[in-house]
Amino acid sequence: MPAPEETADAYLRALRAYTEGRGGEAALADAYELGRTVLSAGAGVLEIAEIHHRALLALAEDGDDVQRRRRMAAAGRFLLEALSPFEMMLRGFRESNAALRGINEQLENETRRLAHVLHDEAGQMLAAVYIALDGAVGRLPAAQREPFTTVRALLAGVEGQLRRLSHELRPTILDDMGLRPALEYLAEGIQQRYGIAIAVTGSAGPRLPPALETALYRAAQEALNNIAKHAGATQVRIELQHSAGAVEMTVRDNGKGFEPSQCHHNHGLGLAGMRERLHGVGGELAIHSAPGEGTELRIHATLSA
Ligand SMILES: Nc1ncnc2c1ncn2[C@@H]1O[C@H](COP(=O)(O)OP(=O)(O)O)[C@@H](O)[C@H]1O
Ligand SMILES: [Mg+2]
Numbered sequence: 001m002p003a004p005e006e007t008a009d010a011y012l013r014a015l016r017a018y019t020e021g022r023g024g025e026a027a028l029a030d031a032y033e034l035g036r037t038v039l040s041a042g043a044g045v046l047e048i049a050e051i052h053h054r055a056l057l058a059l060a061e062d063g064d065d066v067q068r069r070r071r072m073a074a075a076g077r078f079l080l081e082a083l084s085p086f087e088m089m090l091r092g093f094r095e096s097n098a099a100l101r102g103i104n105e106q107l108e109n110e111t112r113r114l115a116h117v118l119h120d121e122a123g124q125m126l127a128a129v130y131i132a133l134d135g136a137v138g139r140l141p142a143a144q145r146e147p148f149t150t151v152r153a154l155l156a157g158v159e160g161q162l163r164r165l166s167h168e169l170r171p172t173i174l175d176d177m178g179l180r181p182a183l184e185y186l187a188e189g190i191q192q193r194y195g196i197a198i199a200v201t202g203s204a205g206p207r208l209p210p211a212l213e214t215a216l217y218r219a220a221q222e223a224l225n226n227i228a229k230h231a232g233a234t235q236v237r238i239e240l241q242h243s244a245g246a247v248e249m250t251v252r253d254n255g256k257g258f259e260p261s262q263c264h265h266n267h268g269l270g271l272a273g274m275r276e277r278l279h280g281v282g283g284e285l286a287i288h289s290a291p292g293e294g295t296e297l298r299i300h301a302t303l304s305a
Contacts, residue, residue: 007037012055018078019071031081039085052079100280115170122162164189179204179213183220183238194228198236205242212281216249219274223251223297231255245303252296260287
Protein backbone atom coordinates (compact mmCIF):
# COMPACT_ATOMS: atom_id res chain seq x y z
CA MET A 1 0.00 0.00 0.00
CA PRO A 2 1.61 3.34 -1.03
CA ALA A 3 2.14 5.89 1.73
CA PRO A 4 -0.37 8.77 1.79
CA GLU A 5 2.34 11.17 0.59
CA GLU A 6 3.09 8.98 -2.40
CA THR A 7 -0.59 8.91 -3.27
CA ALA A 8 -0.77 12.69 -2.97
CA ASP A 9 2.31 13.10 -5.21
CA ALA A 10 0.94 10.68 -7.79
CA TYR A 11 -2.35 12.57 -7.70
CA LEU A 12 -0.62 15.90 -8.33
CA ARG A 13 1.39 14.45 -11.22
CA ALA A 14 -1.68 12.92 -12.88
CA LEU A 15 -3.76 16.05 -12.30
CA ARG A 16 -1.06 18.24 -13.76
CA ALA A 17 -0.74 16.00 -16.82
CA TYR A 18 -4.50 15.96 -17.35
CA THR A 19 -5.08 19.68 -16.87
CA GLU A 20 -2.16 20.52 -19.17
CA GLY A 21 -3.88 18.42 -21.82
CA ARG A 22 -1.13 15.80 -21.79
CA GLY A 23 -2.60 12.74 -20.15
CA GLY A 24 -6.04 12.43 -21.79
CA GLU A 25 -8.06 9.33 -20.97
CA ALA A 26 -5.06 7.61 -19.36
CA ALA A 27 -4.79 10.40 -16.79
CA LEU A 28 -8.50 10.05 -16.02
CA ALA A 29 -7.96 6.32 -15.52
CA ASP A 30 -5.19 7.26 -13.10
CA ALA A 31 -7.66 9.44 -11.20
CA TYR A 32 -9.99 6.49 -10.87
CA GLU A 33 -7.16 4.20 -9.72
CA LEU A 34 -5.98 6.75 -7.17
CA GLY A 35 -9.52 6.99 -5.81
CA ARG A 36 -9.56 3.23 -5.47
CA THR A 37 -6.18 3.23 -3.74
CA VAL A 38 -7.42 5.70 -1.15
CA LEU A 39 -10.61 3.69 -0.70
CA SER A 40 -8.85 0.36 -0.23
CA ALA A 41 -6.44 1.98 2.26
CA GLY A 42 -9.54 2.52 4.39
CA ALA A 43 -9.58 6.27 3.83
CA GLY A 44 -12.55 8.20 2.47
CA VAL A 45 -13.96 11.11 0.57
CA LEU A 46 -12.42 13.61 2.99
CA GLU A 47 -8.90 12.38 2.20
CA ILE A 48 -9.55 12.67 -1.54
CA ALA A 49 -10.90 16.19 -1.04
CA GLU A 50 -7.80 17.07 0.94
CA ILE A 51 -5.39 15.59 -1.64
CA HIS A 52 -7.27 17.30 -4.46
CA HIS A 53 -7.29 20.63 -2.70
CA ARG A 54 -3.57 20.54 -2.05
CA ALA A 55 -2.89 19.59 -5.66
CA LEU A 56 -5.08 22.49 -6.88
CA LEU A 57 -3.18 24.93 -4.68
CA ALA A 58 0.08 23.68 -6.16
CA LEU A 59 -1.26 24.11 -9.71
CA ALA A 60 -2.80 27.51 -9.04
CA GLU A 61 0.63 29.10 -9.38
CA ASP A 62 1.19 27.93 -12.98
CA GLY A 63 0.21 29.71 -16.21
CA ASP A 64 -1.88 32.80 -16.99
CA ASP A 65 -5.55 33.50 -16.12
CA VAL A 66 -7.04 31.91 -19.23
CA GLN A 67 -4.96 28.76 -18.79
CA ARG A 68 -5.86 28.63 -15.13
CA ARG A 69 -9.60 28.80 -15.85
CA ARG A 70 -9.33 26.01 -18.41
CA ARG A 71 -7.30 23.94 -16.00
CA MET A 72 -9.75 24.45 -13.16
CA ALA A 73 -12.55 23.06 -15.36
CA ALA A 74 -10.40 20.05 -16.25
CA ALA A 75 -9.53 19.56 -12.57
CA GLY A 76 -13.26 19.30 -11.82
CA ARG A 77 -13.63 16.40 -14.27
CA PHE A 78 -10.55 14.78 -12.77
CA LEU A 79 -11.99 15.05 -9.24
CA LEU A 80 -15.30 13.46 -10.30
CA GLU A 81 -13.36 10.54 -11.74
CA ALA A 82 -11.33 10.16 -8.54
CA LEU A 83 -14.57 10.14 -6.53
CA SER A 84 -16.41 7.64 -8.69
CA PRO A 85 -15.06 4.56 -6.80
CA PHE A 86 -16.73 6.00 -3.69
CA GLU A 87 -19.96 6.48 -5.55
CA MET A 88 -19.86 2.87 -6.68
CA MET A 89 -19.18 1.63 -3.17
CA LEU A 90 -22.08 3.67 -1.83
CA ARG A 91 -24.36 2.24 -4.48
CA GLY A 92 -23.18 -1.26 -3.50
CA PHE A 93 -24.05 -0.55 0.12
CA ARG A 94 -27.49 0.71 -0.79
CA GLU A 95 -28.15 -2.33 -2.92
CA SER A 96 -27.06 -4.82 -0.27
CA ASN A 97 -29.05 -2.94 2.31
CA ALA A 98 -32.13 -3.13 0.12
CA ALA A 99 -31.51 -6.85 -0.42
CA LEU A 100 -31.20 -7.39 3.32
CA ARG A 101 -34.46 -5.55 3.90
CA GLY A 102 -36.11 -7.71 1.27
CA ILE A 103 -34.92 -10.90 2.97
CA ASN A 104 -36.13 -9.66 6.33
CA GLU A 105 -39.52 -8.86 4.88
CA GLN A 106 -39.77 -12.37 3.42
CA LEU A 107 -38.79 -13.85 6.77
CA GLU A 108 -41.45 -11.79 8.49
CA ASN A 109 -44.10 -12.91 6.02
CA GLU A 110 -43.09 -16.52 6.48
CA THR A 111 -43.18 -16.13 10.27
CA ARG A 112 -46.61 -14.54 10.04
CA ARG A 113 -47.79 -17.49 7.96
CA LEU A 114 -46.36 -20.00 10.46
CA ALA A 115 -47.97 -18.16 13.35
CA HIS A 116 -51.35 -18.43 11.63
CA VAL A 117 -50.88 -22.09 10.80
CA LEU A 118 -49.86 -22.88 14.36
CA HIS A 119 -52.81 -20.95 15.72
CA ASP A 120 -55.46 -22.34 13.40
CA GLU A 121 -54.29 -25.94 12.92
CA ALA A 122 -53.50 -26.48 16.57
CA GLY A 123 -56.85 -25.00 17.51
CA GLN A 124 -58.69 -27.33 15.11
CA MET A 125 -56.77 -30.41 16.17
CA LEU A 126 -57.41 -29.71 19.81
CA ALA A 127 -61.09 -29.11 19.11
CA ALA A 128 -61.18 -32.60 17.55
CA VAL A 129 -59.44 -34.02 20.62
CA TYR A 130 -62.05 -32.43 22.91
CA ILE A 131 -64.89 -33.94 20.90
CA ALA A 132 -63.30 -37.39 20.89
CA LEU A 133 -62.56 -37.14 24.59
CA ASP A 134 -66.08 -36.04 25.45
CA GLY A 135 -67.48 -38.90 23.34
CA ALA A 136 -65.30 -41.48 25.10
CA VAL A 137 -65.93 -40.10 28.56
CA GLY A 138 -69.65 -39.95 27.88
CA ARG A 139 -69.70 -43.73 27.45
CA LEU A 140 -68.06 -44.31 30.82
CA PRO A 141 -70.04 -44.84 34.03
CA ALA A 142 -70.23 -41.58 35.98
CA ALA A 143 -67.95 -42.88 38.74
CA GLN A 144 -65.04 -43.30 36.29
CA ARG A 145 -65.29 -39.85 34.68
CA GLU A 146 -63.53 -37.93 37.42
CA PRO A 147 -59.87 -38.28 36.24
CA PHE A 148 -60.77 -36.86 32.83
CA THR A 149 -61.45 -33.44 34.30
CA THR A 150 -57.69 -33.24 34.86
CA VAL A 151 -57.02 -34.33 31.27
CA ARG A 152 -59.39 -31.63 30.06
CA ALA A 153 -57.69 -29.03 32.23
CA LEU A 154 -54.27 -30.08 30.91
CA LEU A 155 -55.52 -29.85 27.33
CA ALA A 156 -56.87 -26.39 28.02
CA GLY A 157 -53.40 -25.48 29.29
CA VAL A 158 -51.78 -26.81 26.10
CA GLU A 159 -54.27 -24.88 24.00
CA GLY A 160 -53.55 -21.68 25.90
CA GLN A 161 -49.78 -22.12 25.56
CA LEU A 162 -50.02 -22.83 21.82
CA ARG A 163 -52.19 -19.78 21.30
CA ARG A 164 -49.73 -17.67 23.27
CA LEU A 165 -46.72 -19.01 21.35
CA SER A 166 -48.38 -18.31 18.03
CA HIS A 167 -49.15 -14.75 19.16
CA GLU A 168 -45.60 -14.19 20.37
CA LEU A 169 -44.28 -15.53 17.09
CA ARG A 170 -45.95 -12.70 15.23
CA PRO A 171 -47.92 -10.53 17.59
CA THR A 172 -50.82 -8.70 16.02
CA ILE A 173 -50.54 -6.52 19.09
CA LEU A 174 -47.29 -5.16 17.56
CA ASP A 175 -49.10 -4.10 14.41
CA ASP A 176 -52.15 -2.86 16.27
CA MET A 177 -50.74 -1.21 19.36
CA GLY A 178 -47.01 -0.77 18.92
CA LEU A 179 -43.77 -1.81 20.52
CA ARG A 180 -44.29 -1.36 24.23
CA PRO A 181 -47.55 -3.35 24.56
CA ALA A 182 -46.04 -6.09 22.38
CA LEU A 183 -42.95 -6.24 24.58
CA GLU A 184 -45.13 -6.45 27.67
CA TYR A 185 -47.02 -9.35 26.19
CA LEU A 186 -43.78 -11.10 25.27
CA ALA A 187 -42.28 -10.47 28.71
CA GLU A 188 -45.38 -11.85 30.42
CA GLY A 189 -45.09 -15.13 28.51
CA ILE A 190 -41.36 -15.60 29.24
CA GLN A 191 -42.03 -14.72 32.86
CA GLN A 192 -44.69 -17.43 33.09
CA ARG A 193 -42.68 -20.07 31.29
CA TYR A 194 -39.29 -19.50 32.91
CA GLY A 195 -40.06 -17.76 36.17
CA ILE A 196 -37.86 -14.75 35.41
CA ALA A 197 -39.10 -11.35 36.61
CA ILE A 198 -39.19 -8.97 33.64
CA ALA A 199 -39.92 -5.25 33.87
CA VAL A 200 -40.70 -3.20 30.77
CA THR A 201 -40.24 0.55 31.28
CA GLY A 202 -40.14 3.78 29.30
CA SER A 203 -41.55 4.52 25.90
CA ALA A 204 -40.43 4.41 22.28
CA GLY A 205 -42.51 7.54 21.62
CA PRO A 206 -45.12 7.70 18.89
CA ARG A 207 -45.40 4.74 16.52
CA LEU A 208 -42.14 3.85 14.77
CA PRO A 209 -41.73 2.71 11.16
CA PRO A 210 -43.10 -0.88 11.00
CA ALA A 211 -39.76 -2.41 9.92
CA LEU A 212 -38.04 -0.82 12.91
CA GLU A 213 -40.74 -1.92 15.34
CA THR A 214 -40.42 -5.45 14.03
CA ALA A 215 -36.61 -5.40 14.23
CA LEU A 216 -36.74 -4.17 17.84
CA TYR A 217 -39.36 -6.75 18.77
CA ARG A 218 -37.24 -9.51 17.20
CA ALA A 219 -34.17 -8.23 19.04
CA ALA A 220 -36.00 -8.31 22.38
CA GLN A 221 -37.31 -11.78 21.58
CA GLU A 222 -33.81 -13.10 20.87
CA ALA A 223 -32.40 -11.30 23.92
CA LEU A 224 -35.05 -12.90 26.15
CA ASN A 225 -34.53 -16.32 24.59
CA ASN A 226 -30.81 -15.98 25.26
CA ILE A 227 -31.51 -14.98 28.84
CA ALA A 228 -33.78 -17.98 29.32
CA LYS A 229 -31.27 -20.32 27.65
CA HIS A 230 -27.88 -19.07 28.81
CA ALA A 231 -28.04 -16.47 31.57
CA GLY A 232 -29.54 -18.14 34.63
CA ALA A 233 -30.92 -14.70 35.48
CA THR A 234 -33.70 -13.91 37.92
CA GLN A 235 -34.36 -10.33 36.84
CA VAL A 236 -34.54 -8.54 33.52
CA ARG A 237 -35.29 -4.96 32.62
CA ILE A 238 -36.28 -3.81 29.14
CA GLU A 239 -36.03 -0.06 28.88
CA LEU A 240 -37.27 2.10 26.03
CA GLN A 241 -36.16 5.67 25.45
CA HIS A 242 -36.73 8.11 22.67
CA SER A 243 -35.55 11.52 21.55
CA ALA A 244 -36.36 13.63 18.50
CA GLY A 245 -34.34 11.61 16.01
CA ALA A 246 -33.61 8.33 17.74
CA VAL A 247 -34.95 5.48 19.80
CA GLU A 248 -33.08 3.27 22.22
CA MET A 249 -33.87 -0.11 23.72
CA THR A 250 -31.81 -1.67 26.50
CA VAL A 251 -32.21 -5.24 27.75
CA ARG A 252 -30.33 -5.90 30.97
CA ASP A 253 -30.17 -9.13 32.98
CA ASN A 254 -28.58 -10.10 36.28
CA GLY A 255 -27.38 -13.46 34.98
CA LYS A 256 -23.96 -15.00 34.70
CA GLY A 257 -22.75 -12.85 31.80
CA PHE A 258 -20.27 -13.84 29.10
CA GLU A 259 -17.29 -12.58 27.16
CA PRO A 260 -18.75 -10.88 24.05
CA SER A 261 -15.43 -10.86 22.17
CA GLN A 262 -15.47 -14.68 22.27
CA CYS A 263 -18.64 -14.96 20.22
CA HIS A 264 -17.75 -12.97 17.13
CA HIS A 265 -17.42 -15.98 14.93
CA ASN A 266 -20.43 -17.67 16.26
CA HIS A 267 -22.56 -19.16 13.54
CA GLY A 268 -25.63 -18.06 15.45
CA LEU A 269 -28.60 -16.49 13.89
CA GLY A 270 -28.76 -15.03 17.35
CA LEU A 271 -26.69 -11.96 18.16
CA ALA A 272 -25.06 -11.77 14.74
CA GLY A 273 -28.43 -11.95 13.00
CA MET A 274 -29.81 -9.34 15.38
CA ARG A 275 -27.00 -6.96 14.52
CA GLU A 276 -27.48 -7.41 10.77
CA ARG A 277 -31.19 -7.01 10.93
CA LEU A 278 -30.78 -3.81 12.95
CA HIS A 279 -28.29 -2.43 10.41
CA GLY A 280 -30.95 -2.76 7.77
CA VAL A 281 -33.20 -0.31 9.65
CA GLY A 282 -30.60 2.19 10.88
CA GLY A 283 -29.89 0.48 14.21
CA GLU A 284 -26.71 -0.43 16.07
CA LEU A 285 -26.21 -3.07 18.74
CA ALA A 286 -23.71 -2.76 21.61
CA ILE A 287 -23.16 -5.69 23.95
CA HIS A 288 -21.85 -5.08 27.45
CA SER A 289 -21.16 -8.21 29.42
CA ALA A 290 -18.50 -9.98 31.43
CA PRO A 291 -18.53 -13.28 33.31
CA GLY A 292 -20.31 -12.75 36.61
CA GLU A 293 -21.56 -9.28 35.67
CA GLY A 294 -24.84 -9.85 33.87
CA THR A 295 -25.48 -8.72 30.33
CA GLU A 296 -26.70 -5.52 28.77
CA LEU A 297 -27.74 -5.18 25.14
CA ARG A 298 -28.08 -1.60 24.05
CA ILE A 299 -29.74 -0.86 20.74
CA HIS A 300 -29.71 2.58 19.25
CA ALA A 301 -31.66 3.37 16.11
CA THR A 302 -31.66 6.62 14.20
CA LEU A 303 -34.98 7.67 12.71
CA SER A 304 -34.64 8.92 9.19
CA ALA A 305 -36.51 12.18 8.66
N1 LIG B 1 -27.90 -12.88 28.27
C1 LIG B 1 -26.88 -13.74 28.17
N2 LIG B 1 -26.27 -14.25 29.28
C2 LIG B 1 -25.23 -15.10 29.17
N3 LIG B 1 -24.71 -15.52 28.00
C3 LIG B 1 -25.25 -15.07 26.86
C4 LIG B 1 -26.36 -14.16 26.88
N4 LIG B 1 -26.67 -13.86 25.59
C5 LIG B 1 -25.81 -14.54 24.83
N5 LIG B 1 -24.95 -15.27 25.57
C6 LIG B 1 -23.82 -16.09 25.07
O1 LIG B 1 -23.54 -15.70 23.76
C7 LIG B 1 -23.62 -16.81 22.88
C8 LIG B 1 -24.15 -16.39 21.53
O2 LIG B 1 -25.52 -16.08 21.57
P1 LIG B 1 -26.37 -16.20 20.24
O3 LIG B 1 -25.64 -15.47 19.17
O4 LIG B 1 -27.76 -15.76 20.54
O5 LIG B 1 -26.32 -17.74 19.86
P2 LIG B 1 -27.07 -19.00 20.56
O6 LIG B 1 -28.14 -18.45 21.47
O7 LIG B 1 -27.64 -19.74 19.40
O8 LIG B 1 -26.00 -19.75 21.29
C9 LIG B 1 -24.48 -17.81 23.61
O9 LIG B 1 -24.17 -19.12 23.22
C10 LIG B 1 -24.12 -17.55 25.07
O10 LIG B 1 -22.94 -18.22 25.41
MG1 LIG C 1 -29.49 -17.03 20.84
